[in-house]
Amino acid sequence: MPQDEHREGIKGMANPSRYGIERVAYWLMRLSGLGLLAYFVAHIYETSNILRGQVGWDEFLELTQTTEGHIFLGIVIAMCVFHTVNGIRVMLGHGGVGIGKPARPDYPYEPASQNYRHKIGIYSAILLAAIAMMYGLAVMFGE
Amino acid sequence: MAQISSIANEQTSTPLSSSKSITLRISRFNPEHDGSSRFMEFSVPVEKWTTVLEAILEVKKHFDHSVAVRYSCRQATCGSCGMIINGKPRLACFTKISELNSDVITVEPMNNFPIIRDLAVKFxxxxxxxxxxxxxxxxxxxxxxxxxxxxxxxxxxxxxxxxxxxxxxxxxxxxxxxxxxxxxxxxxxxxxxxxxxxxxxxxxxxxxxxxxxxxxxxxxxxxxxxxxxxxxxxxxxxxxxxxxxxxxxxxxxxx
The missing domain is CATH 1.10.1060.10 (Alpha-helical ferredoxin)
Incomplete structure (x- = not known):
């Protein structure tokens, strides 16, 4: 990034540590979105193996039956659940739901849009993603 | 590149009515001749009520008058003294050093604004x-x-x-x-x-x-x-x- 612009760049955008759980949710949302996009592309490639016939299909499917394959799918489940639940929260926020009402601010100026409803939404998304991932891993490794 | 100001070290013994002092790290950068920014460190005496802006002005007054900073009202009304203080954007006049809970205060110019010099940015x-x-x-x-x-x-x-x-x-x-x-x-x-x-x-x-x-x-x-x-x-x-x-x-x- 050129010094004359002095922009934080991707490093600053991706730094989730300074602005509370909302910025962490923003970071996880972007990360999971990119991860799911990568999975979508990989999934199209994977399913295209059916063109190689039954043997080719079975060969490729075996990749997901390994320990690494199970962990990979567990992460995909977590990304999918987090992105869905947090996405609903963000969409509701975009529609003006749960962000409070304009009012004269009083010191110390706690922003109404960063209220407990959205914090509960974020923590719920993280918790549900963790539970779904653990359940998925339990099912896959329990086979 | 961190640089300890020898002038600052010499003058910390200046008789100022405070028992506590903090290290103020100020980002220095002049786009006309610097390739990258560097930090200068100053030991500044502070009181419970000292703001970051007051500490910077203390540096300008006693240690290095060339530090560039924009300020005016000193009461969070003019919006001139925004800067990154210990990693977060804040108004220097509205941020007391005591509330930062640190003996090292780092001040940098605001991100996403072109730098004029040191802590002053283009609006x-x-x-x-x-x-x-x-x-x-x-x-x-x-x-x-x-x-x-x-x-x-x-x-x-x-x-x-x-x-x-x-x-x-x-x-x-x-x-x-x-x-x-x-x-x-x-x-x-x-x-x-x-x-x-x-x-x-x-x-x-x-x-x-x-x-x-x-x-x-x-x-x-x-x-x-x-x-x-x-x-x-x-x-x-x-x-x-x-x-x-x-x-x-x-x-x-x-x-």
């Missing part, structure tokens, strides 16, 4: 985007030709926008915004919050023209509701709320 882009959203009442009639001397509003109508009228154009929200960090064309939370301020004003008739300006690929749709802008606002403006409410007009939730 041209901020003012341009602010002007772009037409920050004034738009109506066909005016007070000069109307029979009424004032455009009357109920207290409820005032409540709709008064919070957003507190903006002092300090730029902290733009500095904290993750979209501003990567998108140089993004209009920014400051301008978007001000667009809401006028759209929500019952006296204003320029809603459609403002919505047209912000309904752009680098406009309101680039906000992802990270909320960092609201967390750093020193006046309680809550730009994130204003932006989401503004988006409601474009999505048809509000009229």
């Amino acid at each position: 041209e882009k901020l003012f341009d985007t602010h002007q772009k959203i037409k920050p004034y009442l738009i109506r066909d009639d005016t007070e000069l030709v109307s029979d009424e001397k004032e455009f009357l509003q109920s207290p409820e109508e005032v409540e709709q926008y008064i919070q957003f009228a507190n903006c002092i154009k300090c730029g902290l929200c733009n500095s904290a915004c993750p979209t501003m960090a990567t998108d140089s064309s993004f209009i920014g939370p400051q301008a978007l919050a001000q667009a809401y301020r006028y759209v929500a004003d019952s006296r204003d008739k320029g809603k459609d023209s403002r919505l047209k300006i912000i309904d752009d690929s680098h406009g309101i749709w680039r906000c992802h509701f990270a909320g960092s802008c609201s967390q750093v606002c020193p006046k309680g403006v809550d730009p994130a709320m204003g932006i989401q409410l503004l988006r409601g007009y474009l999505l048809g939730f509000r009229s």
Whole structure:
């Protein structure tokens, strides 16, 4: 990034540590979105193996039956659940739901849009993603 | 490159009425001849009530007068002294050193603004985007030709926008915004919050023209509701709320 612009760049955008759980949710949302996009592309490639016939299909499917394959799918489940639940929260926020009402601010100026409803939404998304991932891993490794 | 100022070390024994001192790390950068920024460290005596701006002015007065910093009112009204203090955008005059709970205070110029020198940044882009959203009442009639001397509003109508009228154009929200960090064309939370301020004003008739300006690929749709802008606002403006409410007009939730 050129010094004359002095922009934080991707490093600053991706730094989730300074602005509370909302910025962490923003970071996880972007990360999971990119991860799911990568999975979508990989999934199209994977399913295209059916063109190689039954043997080719079975060969490729075996990749997901390994320990690494199970962990990979567990992460995909977590990304999918987090992105869905947090996405609903963000969409509701975009529609003006749960962000409070304009009012004269009083010191110390706690922003109404960063209220407990959205914090509960974020923590719920993280918790549900963790539970779904653990359940998925339990099912896959329990086979 | 951290550099201990020998002048500072020599003069810390200056008889100032304080038992405590902190290390103030100031980012130094002159775009005319520096390739990158560096830090200079000063030991500054502080009291419980000392603000970061006062500590910087102490450095200017006793140690190094060449430190460039913009300030004016010293009471969080003019919006001049925004800077990154210990990693977060804050007003230097509104931040007491005692509330930072650290013996080392690092001050840097605000992110996402071109640096003039040291801690002073250029505000041209901020003012341009602010002007772009037409920050004034738009109506066909005016007070000069109307029979009424004032455009009357109920207290409820005032409540709709008064919070957003507190903006002092300090730029902290733009500095904290993750979209501003990567998108140089993004209009920014400051301008978007001000667009809401006028759209929500019952006296204003320029809603459609403002919505047209912000309904752009680098406009309101680039906000992802990270909320960092609201967390750093020193006046309680809550730009994130204003932006989401503004988006409601474009999505048809509000009229």
